[in-house]
Amino acid sequence: MDRLKKRIKADGVAIGTEILKVDSFLNHQIDVELFEAIGGEFRRRFSDVAGKVDKIVTVEASGIAVACFVASYFGYPPVVFAKKAKPNTMTDDSYSAEVRSFTKGTVSNIMIAKKFLNEGEGVLIIDDFLAHGLAAQGLASLVKQAGGKVLGVGIVIEKSFQGGGEKLREAGLRVESLAVVEKIEDGNIIFA
Ligand code: 5GP
Numbered sequence: 001m002d003r004l005k006k007r008i009k010a011d012g013v014a015i016g017t018e019i020l021k022v023d024s025f026l027n028h029q030i031d032v033e034l035f036e037a038i039g040g041e042f043r044r045r046f047s048d049v050a051g052k053v054d055k056i057v058t059v060e061a062s063g064i065a066v067a068c069f070v071a072s073y074f075g076y077p078p079v080v081f082a083k084k085a086k087p088n089t090m091t092d093d094s095y096s097a098e099v100r101s102f103t104k105g106t107v108s109n110i111m112i113a114k115k116f117l118n119e120g121e122g123v124l125i126i127d128d129f130l131a132h133g134l135a136a137q138g139l140a141s142l143v144k145q146a147g148g149k150v151l152g153v154g155i156v157i158e159k160s161f162q163g164g165g166e167k168l169r170e171a172g173l174r175v176e177s178l179a180v181v182e183k184i185e186d187g188n189i190i191f192a
Helices: 002-011 023-027 032-045 047-052 062-072 134-145 164-170
Strands: 013-015 019-021 055-059 079-082 094-101 106-113 122-130 149-159 175-185 188-191
Touching: 002 023, 002 032, 002 149, 002 175, 002 188, 019 175, 023 062, 032 047, 032 062, 032 149, 032 175, 047 122, 047 149, 055 062, 055 134, 062 079, 062 122, 079 106, 079 134, 094 134, 106 134, 122 134, 122 164, 134 149, 134 164, 149 164, 164 175
Parallel strands: 055 079, 055 122, 122 149, 149 175
Antiparallel strands: 013 019, 094 106, 175 188
């Protein structure tokens, strides 16, 4: 998606060779018009499964806004976001999966209440970044625990050099990434 790549080039900040900071339009301040276009692009890429999307699943926090715009292009299915810490209000039974974060150096459990995922549902997984693939893998695990079917994984920015995309594709998941960063070198963001 050229518009997204241009925006990453213009406003993205490389932190070392591993991390991309895009807080001016994706992770802190949100460019709503760009998100609208991102939703439309995912609709185009997943048009063949559009009739089968019962739910959109993401993980808090940055995935939520993206997922809502995607939902608006798929007839407004519910967006369910996995929580990273179990809140006191979450008394229901839940599915959980362990996710390691390389950006934060932490291991956490993500969880979704069982009542929001059902057997036989078609699910599109959406997230802002794909790095080592553990967040997406965790989300796919939650859907599978419920007996749902992952129709695809939609990612705004994939950093292909961290191998997550390859791992997910090898595991048989369909991954659509709108911008693929091949490497970050001397502060330069290089696309595949
Ligand atoms: P993974 O589980 O694929 O290693 O990492 C994906 C998650 O880590 C995403 O949900 C995202 O929140 C975060 N993440 C990974 N790499 C980056 C990055 O370069 N920049 C930002 N802002 N977040 C990242």
